[in-house]
Amino acid sequence: MVIMVMGVSGSGKTTVGQLLAGKLGWPFYDADDFHPPANIEKMRQGTPLTEEERVPWLAALHNLPVRRVTVRNQRSRWGSCSRRGTISLNWRLVQAPDFVRDYIVLHELAHLKEMNHSRRYWGEVARLCPDFPAAECWLKQHSILLA
Numbered sequence: 362m363v364i365m366v367m368g369v370s371g372s373g374k375t376t377v378g379q380l381l382a383g384k385l386g387w388p389f390y391d392a393d394d395f396h397p398p399a400n401i402e403k404m405r406q407g408t409p410l411t412e413e414e415r416v417p418w419l420a421a422l423h424n425l426p427v428r429r430v431t432v433r434n435q436r437s438r439w440g441s442c443s444r445r446g447t448i449s450l451n452w453r454l455v456q457a458p459d460f461v462r463d464y465i466v467l468h469e470l471a472h473l474k475e476m477n478h479s480r481r482y483w484g485e486v487a488r489l490c491p492d493f494p495a496a497e498c499w500l501k502q503h504s505i506l507l508a
């Protein structure tokens with residue numbers, strides 16, 4: 362089991378996470394420690410990360426082997442994953458809220474384990490992104506954005 366402590370910068374996530382981990386006797390990981398130095402420098406300067414910079418970080422958090430990330434114009438889907446480990450994202454995702462963008466990325470990363478939409482695949486998605494039904498719902502309601 363994993364407990365994620367989330368919040369805006371400076372809200373005390375690290376303190377709460379370390380205290381919680383100590384109480385439970387669990388290991389504590391700071392997600393920022395999984396960023397390469399270049400990402401940390403950008404964030405320190407207040408520059409938002411691109412999807413090409415965020416996806417390898419999300420993959421590293423889940424110990425998944427992404428090889429390449431591309432953002433391009435796709436007409437019929439939000440993202441895709443090749444057998445060789447390339448994640449392709451639709452540039453239209455900039456219109457989606459963060460939780461939906463993260464879901465699309467995690468959906469594609471889950472394909473690194475299961476290249477299908479089987480029951481086992483959706484179990485992996487639920488593990489990586491427990492609130493994925495809300496993101497799926499948003500995508501259905503906003504499918505016009507894909508056109």
Ligand SMILES: [Zn+2]
Pocket residue numbers: 468469472477478
């Ligand atoms: Zn899929």
